[in-house]
Amino acid sequence: MSRGTYAANVNENDGCDGCALVPRREFLRDAGAIAVGILVALGASPARAAAAPLEAITSIGGSRDDKPYPIPAKDGSQIDKENGVIVTRWQGMVYAFSLACPHQNTAIKWFDKDGQFECPKHHSRFQPDGLYVKDSGRATRGLDRFAVRKDGNNLMVNLDKLYQEDDDETEWKAAVVTV
Numbered sequence: 181m182s183r184g185t186y187a188a189n190v191n192e193n194d195g196c197d198g199c200a201l202v203p204r205r206e207f208l209r210d211a212g213a214i215a216v217g218i219l220v221a222l223g224a225s226p227a228r229a230a231a232a233p234l235e236a237i238t239s240i241g242g243s244r245d246d247k248p249y250p251i252p253a254k255d256g257s258q259i260d261k262e263n264g265v266i267v268t269r270w271q272g273m274v275y276a277f278s279l280a281c282p283h284q285n286t287a288i289k290w291f292d293k294d295g296q297f298e299c300p301k302h303h304s305r306f307q308p309d310g311l312y313v314k315d316s317g318r319a320t321r322g323l324d325r326f327a328v329r330k331d332g333n334n335l336m337v338n339l340d341k342l343y344q345e346d347d348d349e350t351e352w353k354a355a356v357v358t359v
Protein backbone atom coordinates (compact mmCIF):
# COMPACT_ATOMS: atom_id res chain seq x y z
CA MET A 181 0.00 0.00 0.00
CA SER A 182 1.52 3.22 -1.06
CA ARG A 183 -0.73 5.72 0.58
CA GLY A 184 0.82 7.90 3.21
CA THR A 185 -0.39 7.00 6.62
CA TYR A 186 -0.16 7.70 10.21
CA ALA A 187 -0.17 4.38 12.05
CA ALA A 188 -1.56 4.02 15.52
CA ASN A 189 1.84 3.38 16.93
CA VAL A 190 4.82 5.52 17.67
CA ASN A 191 7.25 3.53 15.57
CA GLU A 192 7.41 0.12 14.07
CA ASN A 193 9.95 -1.11 16.57
CA ASP A 194 7.94 -0.53 19.68
CA GLY A 195 5.59 -3.44 19.08
CA CYS A 196 2.36 -1.57 18.54
CA ASP A 197 1.54 -1.93 14.85
CA GLY A 198 -1.75 -3.72 14.51
CA CYS A 199 -1.56 -4.84 18.08
CA ALA A 200 -4.45 -5.83 20.25
CA LEU A 201 -5.37 -3.72 23.21
CA VAL A 202 -5.97 -5.54 26.42
CA PRO A 203 -9.68 -5.04 27.02
CA ARG A 204 -9.40 -3.63 30.51
CA ARG A 205 -11.83 -0.86 29.80
CA GLU A 206 -14.80 -0.63 32.00
CA PHE A 207 -17.53 1.43 30.52
CA LEU A 208 -18.76 3.17 33.60
CA ARG A 209 -21.08 5.91 32.55
CA ASP A 210 -20.11 8.61 34.97
CA ALA A 211 -16.99 7.48 36.66
CA GLY A 212 -14.53 4.70 36.69
CA ALA A 213 -11.35 3.54 35.22
CA ILE A 214 -10.58 2.84 31.62
CA ALA A 215 -7.28 1.12 31.26
CA VAL A 216 -6.01 0.25 27.85
CA GLY A 217 -2.77 -1.62 27.29
CA ILE A 218 -1.08 -2.56 24.13
CA LEU A 219 0.30 -6.06 23.79
CA VAL A 220 1.98 -7.88 21.01
CA ALA A 221 2.25 -7.04 17.36
CA LEU A 222 0.04 -9.18 15.16
CA GLY A 223 1.44 -9.74 11.70
CA ALA A 224 0.89 -6.48 9.88
CA SER A 225 1.68 -6.51 6.18
CA PRO A 226 5.05 -5.02 5.21
CA ALA A 227 3.30 -2.04 3.65
CA ARG A 228 1.40 -1.37 6.82
CA ALA A 229 4.45 -1.94 8.97
CA ALA A 230 6.15 0.76 6.92
CA ALA A 231 3.36 3.22 7.56
CA ALA A 232 4.40 6.58 8.89
CA PRO A 233 3.82 6.84 12.63
CA LEU A 234 1.25 8.91 14.34
CA GLU A 235 2.76 11.88 16.06
CA ALA A 236 3.14 11.01 19.70
CA ILE A 237 1.81 13.29 22.39
CA THR A 238 1.94 13.18 26.15
CA SER A 239 -0.40 14.81 28.56
CA ILE A 240 1.48 16.70 31.26
CA GLY A 241 -0.24 17.49 34.49
CA GLY A 242 -3.93 17.51 35.10
CA SER A 243 -5.90 14.70 36.63
CA ARG A 244 -7.32 11.59 35.09
CA ASP A 245 -10.69 13.23 34.68
CA ASP A 246 -9.22 16.45 33.22
CA LYS A 247 -6.15 15.66 31.12
CA PRO A 248 -4.78 18.53 29.02
CA TYR A 249 -3.62 18.00 25.45
CA PRO A 250 -2.45 20.83 23.18
CA ILE A 251 -5.01 21.36 20.43
CA PRO A 252 -3.30 20.27 17.17
CA ALA A 253 -2.29 23.20 14.98
CA LYS A 254 -3.61 21.55 11.82
CA ASP A 255 -5.86 18.74 10.71
CA GLY A 256 -4.59 15.28 11.62
CA SER A 257 -4.31 12.85 14.50
CA GLN A 258 -1.92 12.41 17.40
CA ILE A 259 -1.61 9.57 19.86
CA ASP A 260 -1.10 9.32 23.61
CA LYS A 261 -0.20 5.65 23.74
CA GLU A 262 0.08 5.56 27.50
CA ASN A 263 -3.54 6.54 27.96
CA GLY A 264 -4.89 4.98 24.76
CA VAL A 265 -6.12 8.31 23.41
CA ILE A 266 -6.11 9.68 19.87
CA VAL A 267 -6.61 13.43 19.57
CA THR A 268 -7.93 14.40 16.15
CA ARG A 269 -8.43 17.82 14.66
CA TRP A 270 -10.57 17.88 11.54
CA GLN A 271 -12.32 20.73 9.78
CA GLY A 272 -12.73 22.94 12.80
CA MET A 273 -13.57 20.17 15.26
CA VAL A 274 -11.41 18.39 17.82
CA TYR A 275 -12.12 14.94 19.24
CA ALA A 276 -10.50 12.50 21.66
CA PHE A 277 -11.04 8.91 20.57
CA SER A 278 -10.18 5.66 22.24
CA LEU A 279 -7.29 4.01 20.45
CA ALA A 280 -9.19 0.71 20.70
CA CYS A 281 -11.34 -0.43 17.80
CA PRO A 282 -14.95 -0.72 19.01
CA HIS A 283 -15.14 -4.26 17.59
CA GLN A 284 -12.35 -6.15 19.34
CA ASN A 285 -10.07 -3.47 20.75
CA THR A 286 -7.32 -3.62 18.14
CA ALA A 287 -5.33 -0.41 17.91
CA ILE A 288 -6.66 1.60 14.99
CA LYS A 289 -4.61 3.52 12.45
CA TRP A 290 -5.00 6.90 10.84
CA PHE A 291 -4.60 7.11 7.07
CA ASP A 292 -3.67 10.68 6.39
CA LYS A 293 -4.12 10.55 2.63
CA ASP A 294 -7.62 9.15 2.86
CA GLY A 295 -8.52 11.14 5.94
CA GLN A 296 -9.82 8.00 7.59
CA PHE A 297 -9.09 5.63 10.43
CA GLU A 298 -8.83 1.94 9.72
CA CYS A 299 -8.63 -1.09 11.95
CA PRO A 300 -5.86 -3.43 10.78
CA LYS A 301 -7.63 -6.54 12.06
CA HIS A 302 -10.96 -6.62 10.20
CA HIS A 303 -10.56 -3.38 8.24
CA SER A 304 -13.39 -1.36 9.65
CA ARG A 305 -13.00 2.24 8.57
CA PHE A 306 -14.00 5.39 10.38
CA GLN A 307 -14.36 8.98 9.31
CA PRO A 308 -12.25 11.67 11.04
CA ASP A 309 -15.17 12.42 13.34
CA GLY A 310 -15.24 8.77 14.34
CA LEU A 311 -18.33 7.77 12.37
CA TYR A 312 -18.26 4.19 11.14
CA VAL A 313 -18.00 3.77 7.37
CA LYS A 314 -20.92 1.55 6.49
CA ASP A 315 -20.18 -2.03 5.40
CA SER A 316 -16.47 -1.81 6.21
CA GLY A 317 -15.02 -4.47 8.50
CA ARG A 318 -16.96 -5.81 11.46
CA ALA A 319 -17.51 -2.83 13.71
CA THR A 320 -21.08 -1.84 14.46
CA ARG A 321 -20.54 1.67 15.79
CA GLY A 322 -18.25 4.64 15.52
CA LEU A 323 -15.05 5.14 17.46
CA ASP A 324 -15.64 5.62 21.15
CA ARG A 325 -15.20 9.23 22.23
CA PHE A 326 -13.93 10.60 25.51
CA ALA A 327 -15.72 13.54 27.08
CA VAL A 328 -13.86 16.74 26.20
CA ARG A 329 -13.89 20.46 26.86
CA LYS A 330 -11.77 23.34 25.64
CA ASP A 331 -9.54 25.36 27.95
CA GLY A 332 -7.57 27.99 26.05
CA ASN A 333 -5.27 26.16 23.66
CA ASN A 334 -5.81 22.83 25.37
CA LEU A 335 -8.26 20.02 24.86
CA MET A 336 -9.22 18.74 28.29
CA VAL A 337 -10.03 15.02 28.18
CA ASN A 338 -11.92 13.06 30.81
CA LEU A 339 -10.39 9.59 30.71
CA ASP A 340 -13.11 8.32 33.01
CA LYS A 341 -15.91 9.14 30.59
CA LEU A 342 -15.88 7.18 27.38
CA TYR A 343 -19.01 7.25 25.27
CA GLN A 344 -20.18 4.61 22.86
CA GLU A 345 -22.21 5.84 19.91
CA ASP A 346 -24.78 3.08 20.16
CA ASP A 347 -25.18 3.33 23.92
CA ASP A 348 -24.71 7.02 24.75
CA GLU A 349 -25.55 8.67 21.45
CA THR A 350 -26.36 12.11 22.86
CA GLU A 351 -23.16 12.28 24.90
CA TRP A 352 -21.16 10.78 22.02
CA LYS A 353 -22.35 13.47 19.63
CA ALA A 354 -21.60 16.18 22.20
CA ALA A 355 -18.05 14.95 22.83
CA VAL A 356 -16.37 17.50 20.52
CA VAL A 357 -15.02 21.04 20.72
CA THR A 358 -14.87 23.61 17.94
CA VAL A 359 -11.72 25.55 17.08
Ligand code: FES
Pocket residue numbers: 281282283284285286299300301302303304317318319
Ligand atom coordinates in the same frame (compact mmCIF):
# COMPACT_ATOMS: atom_id res chain seq x y z
S1 FES B 1 -11.09 -5.52 15.70
FE1 FES B 1 -11.43 -3.76 14.48
S2 FES B 1 -12.88 -4.39 13.02
FE2 FES B 1 -12.55 -6.15 14.22
